[in-house]
Amino acid sequence: MTSSNPPQDKMIFKCDKQAAIVSDKLLSFYKENELFDTVLIAGSDCVNIQAHRVVLCAFSEYFLEKFRTTLQPNNNIIQLKEIEASTLKLIIDFMYTGSIELSLANIDELLRIVSFLKIKTLIEGCCELIEQNISSSNSLGYLRLANELSLPTLKAKSLECIYTHFEQISKEKEILMLSKDELKDLLFNDNPYGDFEESVFLSMVAWINYDKLNRTQVTFELLSMIRFWVLTPKFIVENRKPVCKTLESYELICSWLQWHLSPETRSNDQPNYASIPRTRTEKLAVVGVIEREEICIQTFNSKENSWSIKMKTPLLLEKDLCATIVIDNKLLVVGGYHNDELTNKVQCLEMGTKDWVDFPPMKTPRLECQLADLNGHLCVYGFDNNNMPCMEIYNFSTCKWNDLQPISQPSVASRITGHNGKLYILDFNKGFL
CATH class of the missing domain: 3.30.710.10 (Potassium Channel Kv1.1; Chain A)
Structure with a gap:
């Protein structure tokens, strides 16, 4: 071991074989x-x-x-x-x-x-x-091993193989032995390897039927993760019975069919719904701010924790004390006063085109309106000219308003909301109704 440096009083000697010697x-x-x-x-x-x-x-x-x-x-x-x-x-x-x-x-x-x-x-x-x-015969086992040991690269490789051969693997008995969390992780990932939502649905049904006693109770949870917009109405109708065991699941299936059969869904200018991800990494909350002459739409970016103005557009009618809600990318402005009179008119702003479109008026003018999305229907609760509470529901498929049975002894402080196909009314004096 020698140094190539010229003679000098001091030097730094480095042994290139140090690591090998140790x-x-x-x-x-x-x-x-x-x-x-x-x-x-x-x-x-x-x-x-x-x-x-x-x-x-x-x-x-x-x-x-x-x-x-x-x-x-x-x-x-x-x-x-x-x-x-x-x-x-x-x-x-x-x-x-x-x-x-x-x-x-x-x-x-x-x-x-x-x-x-x-x-x-x-x-x-x-x-x-x-x-x-990794092959179609062992990829599911290696996926479970990757999850057990928290190995992300192995998991990604296993999922790639599974999704590539999903039609074959979905028929294997091994998939029926997965836990609920393992099944969700497998079936409900957004993947770039193909679109096989029908096989996902059938695999979910087979998994539930394998142990009905313990798995029927999670049917709605799994069903709500299906990308229903990819399935056809014919497939939904033919395969609905095994999952329609509870009221919640039945109502969810009905809402799927209603969505498919609605006029706006059936039109030819719809986006490619197969490309919509199952899960969203970023969500937008849309808020309509009603001013005297215009409406301002703001969006909230949860990833950046910030608000931004999406659009400003003038109101067709001058309204006070109206209510707003967004359903199926439509901003609806409901009720309130117009020209100092209570109105039954409803304004509809298409969020995609930024155009105001005609919308059927309610049967009854209302004040203090409360709005709820009930499985894609617009539910309105408010008070008429005689200060009497009344409720209506709008069906987007039939484009008609229908009266709902009023609740008993409501107060002005009542609030309504829709969840899982049910309408909830919170009266601050009585609690939930």
């Missing part, structure tokens, strides 16, 4: 059973495996944490009885030699052990072998 010395100590300072007790038969603490800590975050926080300075024994001695010996050999033979025959168990010991290099090696051998 590695070779440690391996020599290991082979010759010299200078060990740690004993690992492995397996049910308590086999002793000796090693050097510095090597264990260099490769394993588990051992590093043990020596830093758990063990006393004079304690050099670590119990690992849940790991077979032969497997642990192979792992310790790898720490000294940098080489280990990996086999698909035992890769699952080895990956669990090195994940427990937090040996990053071996985790990467095991995952590389698995990813090279």
Whole structure:
């Protein structure tokens, strides 16, 4: 080992073989059973495996944490009885030699052990072998393993294979053995590998039917995650019966069909609904601010935690004390006063085109209107000219208003809301009705 620097009083000498020398010395100590300072007790038969603490800590975050926080300075024994001695010996050999033979025959168990010991290099090696051998026959099992051990890259590779062969894999019995959370993670991901919502729906039904006693109760939760806009009305009608076991599920199926059969959905200028993601990473809250002569639409970006003005547009009619709601990308301005008279007129702003369109007036002029979205229908609660409470509901499919049975003894302080196909009324004097 020489230096190429010219003669001088001082110099910095660097040994290019430093790491190799240390590695070779440690391996020599290991082979010759010299200078060990740690004993690992492995397996049910308590086999002793000796090693050097510095090597264990260099490769394993588990051992590093043990020596830093758990063990006393004079304690050099670590119990690992849940790991077979032969497997642990192979792992310790790898720490000294940098080489280990990996086999698909035992890769699952080895990956669990090195994940427990937090040996990053071996985790990467095991995952590389698995990813090279993922197929339609084993991808579901490797997905469960990736979820169990929190391995995102392996999970992504497994999902890619599953979605590529979903028509085949969805018919396997293994999918019926998944837990609810595993099923949701598998079926209700937004994936770029194809559109197979019918198979997703049928797989969900098969999973529920496999254990009806314990799984029927989560039908509505799973059903509400289906991308119904991708399914056809014919498919929904033909396959609705297995999931229409509760009122909530039945009402949800009805709302799907109503959406499909509504005039605006059936028109030719609709967007490609198959491209709509199942889950949204960013949501917009739309607010209509009514002023004397115009309406201002503002949006809230939850990701940036900020508001911005989307549009400003003049009102067709001058109104006071009206109510607003957004349903199916339409902003509806309902009731209130016009020319000092109570009005039954409803204004409708198409959010996409920014155009005001005609909308049928209510049967009854109303004041103090409360609005609710009831499965895509517009429900209006308010007080007429005689200060009597009354309710109407607008069906977007038939374009007609219908009266609803009024509640008994409501007050001006009542508030209404729609949820899961039911109408709730909160009276501040009486509670929920």
